[in-house]
Amino acid sequence: MSMAEPAVSRSPDRDTPATAGLPDPYYQSPDGRITLYHGDCREILPRLPEGSVDLVVTDPPYSGGGAWGSDRNRPIAQKYQNSDVVQQHSDYQGDCRDQHSLRLWMFWWLGELRRLANPHVASACAVFADWRNLTCGIDALQMAGWVYRGLLVWDKTEACRPQRGWFRSQIEFVILGSAGCIPRDGRTTPSILREYLPGAKREHQAQKPVGILRQICGARDDWHTVIDPFAGSGSTLEAALLEGRRAIGIELEERYCEIAAKRLARAQQQPPLPLQSQI
Numbered sequence: 574m575s576m577a578e579p580a581v582s583r584s585p586d587r588d589t590p591a592t593a594g595l596p597d598p599y600y601q602s603p604d605g606r607i608t609l610y611h612g613d614c615r616e617i618l619p620r621l622p623e624g625s626v627d628l629v630v631t632d633p634p635y636s637g638g639g640a641w642g643s644d645r646n647r648p649i650a651q652k653y654q655n656s657d658v659v660q661q662h663s664d665y666q667g668d669c670r671d672q673h674s675l676r677l678w679m680f681w682w683l684g685e686l687r688r689l690a691n692p693h694v695a696s697a698c699a700v701f702a703d704w705r706n707l708t709c710g711i712d713a714l715q716m717a718g719w720v721y722r723g724l725l726v727w728d729k730t731e732a733c734r735p736q737r738g739w740f741r742s743q744i745e746f747v748i749l750g751s752a753g754c755i756p757r758d759g760r761t762t763p764s765i766l767r768e769y770l771p772g773a774k775r776e777h778q779a780q781k782p783v784g785i786l787r788q789i790c791g792a793r794d795d796w797h798t799v800i801d802p803f804a805g806s807g808s809t810l811e812a813a814l815l816e817g818r819r820a821i822g823i824e825l826e827e828r829y830c831e832i833a834a835k836r837l838a839r840a841q842q843q844p845p846l847p848l849q850s851q852i
């Protein structure tokens with residue numbers, strides 16, 4: 574770590590009943606509000622206490638990039654970057670499932686997340702998807718016990734991926750689910766969220782803009798604790814931090830945990846900027 578990097582706190586010395594059985598965090602913020610685990614969410618989610626989370630915001634591997642097994646097995650950068658761009662980010666696992674196994678796999682972790690949903694608030698989940706995995710995601714969410722509540726559109730703006738002779742690949746989706754009723758109180762949040770994240774600013778091939786994630790995390794005041802079981806470079810955790818929420822992240826690849834930990838330590842030191850949409 575360079576001298577300029579803020580100190581990263583790891584493995585705090587505490588083992589409360591709620592954390593017993595969990596691995597030591599890879600990163601925990603000094604105030605204990607943001608926790609990142611390095612590991613497979615299939616092993617960590619079952620160890621988290623029932624009813625302990627108010628909001629799921631996650632961006633799982635999409636298993637996109639082609640109709641055939643051989644297409645989907647290509648490196649991530651080849652699948653999701655224009656061919657004239659030099660690979661900037663390392664690969665990650667779990668992006669080559671066919672639609673049947675994707676649905677089953679999503680059903681499993683969405684079910685574990687449903688168990689974590691706090692029954693005392695308007696608990697919800699928000700799952701990123703593109704046009705290919707959207708229907709699988711909607712099916713899996715409902716099969717796992719969430720009430721399907723519609724979609725957000727992430728408008729990546731005209732700056733993103735042109736496709737000659739075809740329509741611009743400009744939008745992705747966020748599948749919304751709730752654990753129960755949503756009281757009609759509080760603010761109204763837009764359902765079209767517009768922001769482009771230039772490649773040069775990304776630390777992960779599939780990184781999502783923090784501004785978009787802040788609008789999701791901050792949409793209701795009773796969402797105190799957010800979880801992202803596919804944390805990548807820590808964008809959801811940073812958004813939750815900036816919105817004054819607690820957050821738990823899980824990430825399989827250590828190199829992305831390292832990026833997330835540094836990012837979170839930096840964000841912790843900065844005063845939160847107002848969201849562009851609130852200026």
Ligand SMILES: C[S@@+](CC[C@H](N)C(=O)[O-])C[C@H]1O[C@@H](n2cnc3c(N)ncnc32)[C@H](O)[C@@H]1O
Nearest residue numbers: 613614632665777779780781803805806808825
């Ligand atoms: C689409 S990326 C998330 C990117 C993130 N939204 C960001 O802005 O950086 C999905 C992440 O899930 C991680 N992953 C894949 N399978 C996993 C598993 N079983 N448990 C935990 N993380 C996993 C991958 O390593 C990858 O970093």
